[in-house]
Amino acid sequence: MAKWVYSFGDGKAEGAADMRNLLGGKGANLAEMSNLGLPVPPGFTITTEVCTYYYDNGQTYPAELAAQVDEALGQIGALTGRTFGDAKNPLLVSVRSGARTSMPGMMDTVLNLGLNDETVGAVADESGDARFAYDSYRRFIQMYSDVVLGVEHHSFEEILEIFKENNGYTLDTELTADDWKVIIERFKALVQEELDEPFPQDPKAQIWGAIGAVFGSWMNQRAKTYRRLHDIPASWGTAVNVQAMVFGNMGESSATGVAFTRDPATGENALYGEFLVNAQGEDVVAGIRTPQNITEAARIAAKSDKPSLETVMPEAFAEFDGICQKLESHYRDMQDVEFTIERGKLWMLQTRSGKRTARAALKIAVDMANDGLITKDEAVLRVGASALDQLLHPTIDPDAKRDVLATGLPASPGAACGELVFNSDEAVEAAAAEKNVILARVETSPEDIHGMHAAQGILTTRGGMTSHAAVVARGMGKPCVSGAGSVRIDYRAETLSVGGRTFKRGDIVTIDGATGQVLAGSVAMLKPELTGDFGTLMEWADATRRMKVRANAETPKDARTAREFGAEGIGLCRTEHMFFDEGRILAMREMILAETPEGRRTALAKLLPMQRQDFIEIFEIMHGLPVTIRLLDPPLHEFLPHTDEEMAEVAEAMGVDVERLRRRAHTLSEFNPMLGHRGCRLLISFPEVAEMQARAIFEAAVAAAKKTGAPVEPEVMVPLVGIKKELDVVKERIDAVAKEVMAEAGVTIVYQVGTMIELPRAALKADEIAGSAEFFSFGTNDLTQTTFGISRDDAGSFLGDYQQQGIIEQDPFVSIDREGVGELMKIGAERGRSVRPGIKMGICGEHGGDPSSIDFCETVGLDYVSCSPYRVPIARLAAAQAALKARQDG
Numbered sequence: 017m018a019k020w021v022y023s024f025g026d027g028k029a030e031g032a033a034d035m036r037n038l039l040g041g042k043g044a045n046l047a048e049m050s051n052l053g054l055p056v057p058p059g060f061t062i063t064t065e066v067c068t069y070y071y072d073n074g075q076t077y078p079a080e081l082a083a084q085v086d087e088a089l090g091q092i093g094a095l096t097g098r099t100f101g102d103a104k105n106p107l108l109v110s111v112r113s114g115a116r117t118s119m120p121g122m123m124d125t126v127l128n129l130g131l132n133d134e135t136v137g138a139v140a141d142e143s144g145d146a147r148f149a150y151d152s153y154r155r156f157i158q159m160y161s162d163v164v165l166g167v168e169h170h171s172f173e174e175i176l177e178i179f180k181e182n183n184g185y186t187l188d189t190e191l192t193a194d195d196w197k198v199i200i201e202r203f204k205a206l207v208q209e210e211l212d213e214p215f216p217q218d219p220k221a222q223i224w225g226a227i228g229a230v231f232g233s234w235m236n237q238r239a240k241t242y243r244r245l246h247d248i249p250a251s252w253g254t255a256v257n258v259q260a261m262v263f264g265n266m267g268e269s270s271a272t273g274v275a276f277t278r279d280p281a282t283g284e285n286a287l288y289g290e291f292l293v294n295a296q297g298e299d300v301v302a303g304i305r306t307p308q309n310i311t312e313a314a315r316i317a318a319k320s321d322k323p324s325l326e327t328v329m330p331e332a333f334a335e336f337d338g339i340c341q342k343l344e345s346h347y348r349d350m351q352d353v354e355f356t357i358e359r360g361k362l363w364m365l366q367t368r369s370g371k372r373t374a375r376a377a378l379k380i381a382v383d384m385a386n387d388g389l390i391t392k393d394e395a396v397l398r399v400g401a402s403a404l405d406q407l408l409h410p411t412i413d414p415d416a417k418r419d420v421l422a423t424g425l426p427a428s429p430g431a432a433c434g435e436l437v438f439n440s441d442e443a444v445e446a447a448a449a450e451k452n453v454i455l456a457r458v459e460t461s462p463e464d465i466h467g468m469h470a471a472q473g474i475l476t477t478r479g480g481m482t483s484h485a486a487v488v489a490r491g492m493g494k495p496c497v498s499g500a501g502s503v504r505i506d507y508r509a510e511t512l513s514v515g516g517r518t519f520k521r522g523d524i525v526t527i528d529g530a531t532g533q534v535l536a537g538s539v540a541m542l543k544p545e546l547t548g549d550f551g552t553l554m555e556w557a558d559a560t561r562r563m564k565v566r567a568n569a570e571t572p573k574d575a576r577t578a579r580e581f582g583a584e585g586i587g588l589c590r591t592e593h594m595f596f597d598e599g600r601i602l603a604m605r606e607m608i609l610a611e612t613p614e615g616r617r618t619a620l621a622k623l624l625p626m627q628r629q630d631f632i633e634i635f636e637i638m639h640g641l642p643v644t645i646r647l648l649d650p651p652l653h654e655f656l657p658h659t660d661e662e663m664a665e666v667a668e669a670m671g672v673d674v675e676r677l678r679r680r681a682h683t684l685s686e687f688n689p690m691l692g693h694r695g696c697r698l699l700i701s702f703p704e705v706a707e708m709q710a711r712a713i714f715e716a717a718v719a720a721a722k723k724t725g726a727p728v729e730p731e732v733m734v735p736l737v738g739i740k741k742e743l744d745v746v747k748e749r750i751d752a753v754a755k756e757v758m759a760e761a762g763v764t765i766v767y768q769v770g771t772m773i774e775l776p777r778a779a780l781k782a783d784e785i786a787g788s789a790e791f792f793s794f795g796t797n798d799l800t801q802t803t804f805g806i807s808r809d810d811a812g813s814f815l816g817d818y819q820q821q822g823i824i825e826q827d828p829f830v831s832i833d834r835e836g837v838g839e840l841m842k843i844g845a846e847r848g849r850s851v852r853p854g855i856k857m858g859i860c861g862e863h864g865g866d867p868s869s870i871d872f873c874e875t876v877g878l879d880y881v882s883c884s885p886y887r888v889p890i891a892r893l894a895a896a897q898a899a900l901k902a903r904q905d906g
């Protein structure tokens with residue numbers, strides 16, 4: 017015979033914690049607590065399979081169910097010495113829903129079920145407390161009518177309010193038994209009126225009504241929406257828990273409360289929770305009365321004048337404290353528990369793993385591992401890698417007062433405060449004068465890079481989460497609020513106005529990149545904490561992971577940050593960013609606009625020493641670690657002069673006519689620059705560029721090696737290769753320059769030449785390409801663009817529709833599209849290895865800092881991931897988690 021009902025109570029249970037699929041989370045843990053011998057009111061769980069049966073069979077129950085429920089009710093009766101439905105000695109129960117994971121949207125719990133006009137009298141007699149009995153009965157009518165019969169809660173509240181007003185009461189606790197009797201009559205009349213039927217008096221009808229309501233709620237709109245948002249299949253179903261009532265509302269020696277075994281905000285190893293005397297169920301969280309602290313320490317910290325549980329009920333408290341510790345060591349995790357004290361006797365009503373902040377998660381994991389409760393590997397798995405982001409930037413003090421001017425998009429996390437500036441040059445000037453600034457722009461472009469670097473934070477009024485400002489800020493680890501549409505920026509007047517208030521250049525504002533808020537003035541902040549628990553967990557993560565973690569960095573500042581955050585090299589050093597600097601852009605423009613190789617050489621000769629100096633610094637900072645340098649990649653037009661002023665400046669420097677220059681600039685413009693003359697295509701048309709860059713790299717390697725005494729092994733990376741021949745042509749130049757430099761310096765330089773795999777053709781022809789390439793770096797930004805044929809810069813306008821309509825689940829620019837782009841990566845890796853076994857492979861681009869993509873990289877067997885410096889710790893943790901998972905799976 018099928019078993020649909022599982023009993024628990026009196027130190028044993030038919031279920032256990034590992035049966036949560038069948039019994040739901042609440043039911044499984046109630047069973048487990050019973051098995052542990054904890055004081056749990058006896059009860060039973062109707063399985064999730066009944067829910068499935070119910071919906072598969074036209075909302076009917078399995079034939080055996082009624083008998084099994086009767087038998088289980090009888091068992092509760094035997095344990096409590098009562099009988100369900102008996103007029104003299106009635107058993108009262110609660111009916112609670114409980115899916116595998118706790119799910120808002122499901123039916124609310126019904127308490128005190130089994131009360132009716134007759135049994136209420138018996139409860140009054142037995143407890144010697146008529147007020148308690150009638151208070152419980154009116155609660156039951158109210159709850160049952162609301163959640164089972166669909167009579168709205170507020171209609172009952174209204175009756176109660178009017179009664180209190182007419183009788184001069186303010187608190188519910190002032191009502192007497194006789195008062196409640198009057199209320200009960202009014203409540204019943206309301207039900208009769210609304211439903212044209214009396215309130216059900218038969219306890220059997222009551223319990224089946226409640227069970228049906230729990231199963232019914234599985235398919236209500238709220239629950240369906242929640243399941244859709246959280247990927248919970250409808251087939252899971254919910255369980256129903258029926259449990260003997262215990263009463264926290266039996267006078268001053270009774271109470272009800274909720275607690276966490278550790279502080280869920282800080283992770284501090286101290287019991288943390290609240291309770292109310294003479295109260296029932298959800299009164300604590302409902303906010304009707306102000307709850308009291310459980311421990312004396314918490315009461316003192318909260319400066320509360322209401323006594324703690326520790327002082328008012330010391331014995332129950334001591335038992336509760338012990339149980340919490342026992343539960344924690346049993347479940348090996350911080351627990352969130354619910355309890356009730358009935359006339360001094362403690363009862364446990366629920367336990368589950370508690371939700372916590374990133375900070376608390378970190379501390380709890382490290383503390384538990386240090387105490388030997390969990391292993392270090394488990395600790396590593398317990399902290400969400402993405403959540404670390406919250407800890408790596410300054411954040412606004414949660415207690416600080418906020419004067420919110422506007423809310424834009426939370427484009428890049430962290431908070432920053434500074435004087436307003438409205439253009440990038442001013443940002444640089446102010447930063448040079450040691451001032452903190454917030455760069456406020458309508459939107460940013462590649463020419464703002466230096467200003468963005470100099471600013472503490474960036475604010476834009478236009479553009480989304482993938483706008484230039486957002487992407488670059490995230491890469492730099494700078495706080496950014498983008499698309500704050502209600503803010504108006506006037507560049508001429510140098511003002512920012514919003515909601516009738518105007519701020520001038522130099523006025524102080526704060527931005528919160530975690531919430532998107534723009535705030536007036538400076539606001540108190542909390543600094544990130546990189547040592548302590550954070551450092552410890554990182555150490556454990558580093559000891560477990562297989563993949564290395566490198567950073568994308570091109571400035572000495574980024575390189576230093578990367579090292580501080582634990583990067584093991586640079587996976588992507590973009591050389592073009594080095595040319596946006598003032599003083600360099602002019603030489604760059606001369607080079608681009610030159611019409612002959614000689615003209616280009618002249619300009620390149622000016623760039624060579626600057627570029628060499630950049631590399632020397634970076635090699636010194638990263639000494640002993642690998643550095644991958646990518647040769648010039650972007651379309652040339654990004655460097656072109658735009659304004660007349662800029663044109664005139666370049667023309668003068670080159671000694672040519674402005675008109676002629678303008679024409680030349682015009683011929684360089686392209687219809688589709690991202691698919692145009694860029695990457696290795698440029699290096700093929702203008703080999704002098706590759707030669708200059710290679711020379712700068714190798715000369716810097718020689719110089720840095722001399723200075724630090726450690727050899728530098730540069731990895732020269734050729735972008736946008738799709739055809740082996742492309743790489744060969746560029747590589748020939750690089751090798752030739754290497755030979756020259758070595759001969760000049762009289763030293764040997766160990767170096768590698770490799771390529772980005774960022775075009776589908778490159779992935780498909782990876783075997784051929786590996787014949788020349790000594791390493792691969794998957795450039796998944798471009799690979800995603802070219803695989804989907806979607807431009808990342810334009811995707812914002814329609815990817816949202818795609819996600820809404822379920823065409824794609826995740827933004828493929830945020831998390832690797834495993835099926836498409838990922839397939840190409842696998843093909844590329846496999847074919848590359850087939851020709852060059854053990855070929856070094858990594859990933860650069862934003863996916864290198866995304867935990868889910870990092871997990872995928874582990875399965876492809878990449879040697880390293882490379883991401884922006886601020887995401888290095890996230891990547892270190894994610895790589896460790898990926899390695900642990902791979903070990904478990906394999």
Ligand code: ADP
Pocket residue numbers: 057109110112113125127259260261262263264272273296297298354355356365366
């Ligand atoms: P939720 O899932 O919303 O937390 P619960 O089923 O846990 O709902 O019930 C909410 C509260 O109702 C519990 O925390 C407890 O205070 C009270 N409650 C539930 N069952 C009982 C019971 N058998 N005796 C006393 N109180 C109960």
Ligand code: MG
Pocket residue numbers: 354366
């Ligand atoms: Mg609960």
Ligand code: MG
Pocket residue numbers: 649735736774795798
């Ligand atoms: Mg690219």
